[in-house]
Amino acid sequence: GAVVSQHPSWVICKSGTSVKIECRSLDFQATTMFWYRQFPKQSLMLMATSNEGSKATYEQGVEKDKFLINHASLTLSTLTVTSAHPEDSSFYICSGGRGRPGELFFGEGSRLTVL
Amino acid sequence: DAKTTQPPSMDCAEGRAANLPCNHSTISGNEYVYWYRQIHSQGPQYIIHGLKNNETNEMASLIITEDRKSSTLILPHATLRDTAVYYCIVKRNTGNQFYFGTGTSLTVIP
Numbered sequence: 684g685a686v687v688s689q690h691p692s693w694v695i696c697k698s699g700t701s702v703k704i705e706c707r708s709l710d711f712q713a714t715t716m717f718w719y720r721q722f723p724k725q726s727l728m729l730m731a732t733s734n735e736g737s738k739a740t741y742e743q744g745v746e747k748d749k750f751l752i753n754h755a756s757l758t759l760s761t762l763t764v765t766s767a768h769p770e771d772s773s774f775y776i777c778s779g780g781r782g783r784p785g786e787l788f789f790g791e792g793s794r795l796t797v798l
Numbered sequence: 799d800a801k802t803t804q805p806p807s808m809d810c811a812e813g814r815a816a817n818l819p820c821n822h823s824t825i826s827g828n829e830y831v832y833w834y835r836q837i838h839s840q841g842p843q844y845i846i847h848g849l850k851n852n853e854t855n856e857m858a859s860l861i862i863t864e865d866r867k868s869s870t871l872i873l874p875h876a877t878l879r880d881t882a883v884y885y886c887i888v889k890r891n892t893g894n895q896f897y898f899g900t901g902t903s904l905t906v907i908p
Contacts (some may be wrong), residue, residue: 687841689841715894717894717895717896719898726885726898726899726900726901727898728898729895729896729897729898732895774839776841776842778841778842778894780894785830785832785847785889785891785894786847787834787842787844787894787896789841789842790841791840792839792840794839
């Protein structure tokens with residue numbers, strides 16, 4: 684299957700700082716990528732759809748100014764958690780597809796801990 | 799997209815078939831049934847999907863009832879590495895926004 688890589692795998696930061704998570708499609712081009720958040724023992728929650736060359740589309744209840752998404756190229760989308768607080772501590776996962784509906788490839792996830 | 803109902807947890811003996819059910823009684827004609835799984839602390843992995851015919855690949859088989867109101871994912875010979883949360887998702891075959899439910903936590907027992 685296609686490969687999606689995230690970096691960093693885990694990050695610890697102080698409250699009030701911003702953290703950037705990268706999501707790369709290594710062997711395919713992704714015009715659309717998706718960002719999810721997962722709290723412990725809960726399911727994945729879709730946060731936003733990242734569109735190459737245009738603004739991201741956020742799900743209801745997700746603060747776009749808090750979670751900045753940039754999709755500057757067909758192989759890279761970034762999620763920046765701005766002014767992070769302990770409640771933002773979570774497992775963030777990205778995904779992308781090769782254009783075939785329904786077949787998504789997920790990254791390994793990035794675990795954020797805000798102290 | 800149609801709502802799905804899955805049992806919260808199941809056990810299966812290693813080497814035996816794991817049969818994971820999913821109810822989707824409100825599924826509409828143009829919605830597909832997708833299965834993904836998530837091994838602990840990893841991103842989800844695509845398993846299989848289908849519309850109305852049964853499907854099989856190297857990972858699993860998908861059996862969809864004739865009325866399409868339920869389906870079963872079958873792992874023919876479960877191994878310890880199959881321990882994961884399995885998600886059944888029903889959606890149209892357009893776009894790739896997947897909304898995950900609570901899934902079934904499958905534990906394969908030695």
